[in-house]
Amino acid sequence: MKDFATSSDPAVQATLDRLARLSLPQGRLGLDTIRTLLARLGDPQKRLPPTFHVAGTNGKGSTCAYLRTMLEAGGLTVHTATKPHLVRYNERIRIAGSLISDTELAERLRTVLDAGADLAPSFFEVTTAATFLAFAEHPADACVIEVGLGGRFDATNVLEAPAACGIASLGIDHEAFLLAPEDGTPCEPLARIAFEKAGIVRPGRPLVTQSYPEGAELEIERAAMAAGAPLHMRERDWTAHIGTQIEYEDRHGRVALPLPALPGRHQADNAALAVAMLRHQDFVTVDIGAMIDGVRSARWPARLQRLAGGPLTANAPGRAVWLDGGHNADAGAAIAQHFTDPVHLIVGMLANKNPRAIADPLDRRMASLSVVPVPGSESHPAGAFGPDARAFTDVGAALRAIPDDGLPILIAGSLYLAGEVLRANVEVPD
Incomplete structure (x- = not known):
């Protein structure tokens, strides 16, 4: 029940109560339901500005925070979708820099719930559709969207042509879902996790990743090759050495970045991934000064x-x-x-x-x-x-x-x- 939250706004609470009655039908996986639901809503996911799609076990939310602040420091208007919320459900949907209002949140959720009443959609399918619907109704220069669980079957994985996809650090988590036995998938746990996360790859669109153990790297390489997606992996196509600052380097040259205000060495790794995603795509332009400002200004609650x-x-x-x-x-x-x-x-x-x-x-x-x-x-x-x-x-x-x-x-x-x-x-x- 914690995912569904409570609200002091009666209209929001009414829609949250409806969400709380939803669950994933036993044994149903795939993207057919979310695609049908979005089609009934006019396919809002096809009307989004250049989108950065980020998966991973740890660090994907922080990477999204760095992407947002770097893009905004470059003067761009950004929509952001992250999860889970900590206190208010509104935290999941940020429109042009501000949390979605109670009024709009209630309206979007109600619209989606009504449109999909006969589809038995899950909580995640409804909330993803509501997020895309809200984003499509407001102009912006870019979107940053965090994957929820896994990648291959995550409701956000209906995005057809993101500006760039990113995979943050990998680890063993959500084993009951991500390691469930399935023919044709890797047996080694971390390789299976990589297989699921790499499901967000899209033909012709850059996939930017951290470095991983060999089995996990092979799964990501296979996914990128099968999709015809350019793969940019840390220690192969870009590097980031963390000391008193971040010494970043790729084919475009070297960049010296400050350490993030967010504490922890892993936050420098997350910031470096955000930089790599921006530097390996051609849809929006963010200069070095904006990247530096974004690293310094990013905040991400409840992470040290x-x-x-x-x-x-x-x-x-x-x-x-x-x-x-x-x-x-x-x-x-x-x-x-x-x-x-x-x-x-x-x-x-x-x-x-x-x-x-x-x-x-x-x-x-x-x-x-x-x-x-x-x-x-x-x-x-x-x-x-x-x-x-x-x-x-x-x-x-x-x-x-x-x-x-x-x-x-x-x-x-x-x-x-x-x-x-x-x-x-x-x-x-x-």
């Missing part, structure tokens, strides 16, 4: 975000309290690179996730481990995290129990938990 003073952080006055929505092993490794000194970890993880994904990379640096439930979702109990984990009813109680030793505090394990934290601390994304 230091919380401000607020009602929740008042439970640990004077402390540095960090928030990250990471919930898999690769996210845990990225977080661990940021915290080199001891840290108190407050974690809440959904029951279908590996409970040690965040804790294990931080193991030698954890001053304490507190476990909280994820409100509204089935989550792991403290016992799943080992004998040293302590259970608390909520994040506020966990914060109050942390020793007054001056060490930083990290709240992590779930984007759903992150949304509750931001709501409680009155830091609603805008």
Whole structure:
């Protein structure tokens, strides 16, 4: 139920209630339903400006944030579709730089729900169609669209001719869906993940990627070759060395970029992918100055975000309290690179996730481990995290129990938990 959210606007809540009654029919995969639904709406996905389509396990949302800020720094008007939301559903749809209004959100969702009432569409098909419909009704110079789950069967994968497709870092996540047995697909897990993500490739349109282990790279190469798409892979067609700045290089030359304001080395990698996507397409022009400004100005909530003073952080006055929505092993490794000194970890993880994904990379640096439930979702109990984990009813109680030793505090394990934290601390994304 967390995906569907609540709203103080009655019209929005009415449509969210209708969305909450939708689910993916058992065993139905494919794009036929979303294509039929979009056709009834006049195929709004065919009326979008040049579009950047981004898939990946981790980092795709941040890559979208960098693309948006770089394009906007270049004076362009940009629509952006990302997921999931943290506090308000409106966060998923940004029209010309601003979150969609409650009035338009309710109207677009209602239109799509009415048009597809007999199709039994899924939540994701309805919301994707509503996003494309909203984008098509407003002029813009570019769109940035984040893939939801996988790529091959994601509802956004009806885009026919994006300006560029990108694949961020790969890792094992959503195993029940992405690793489900299927004839003709790779058996090795990461290669299968790559196969699913590379499903967004389009004939003649550039596919820009990070570098991966050999099996995953081979799957991406096969997909690009089969589609006749130019492939631009890191360490082959472009490089980015991360030090005191980002030293980027491709066939067009070298570029020196500042490190992002967003903390973590992985954010420099995400920014470099956004730069590579812009430099390997021919539909919009973004100069180096705009790329530099975009790297500096990008913000992405709940990704190693230091919380401000607020009602929740008042439970640990004077402390540095960090928030990250990471919930898999690769996210845990990225977080661990940021915290080199001891840290108190407050974690809440959904029951279908590996409970040690965040804790294990931080193991030698954890001053304490507190476990909280994820409100509204089935989550792991403290016992799943080992004998040293302590259970608390909520994040506020966990914060109050942390020793007054001056060490930083990290709240992590779930984007759903992150949304509750931001709501409680009155830091609603805008």
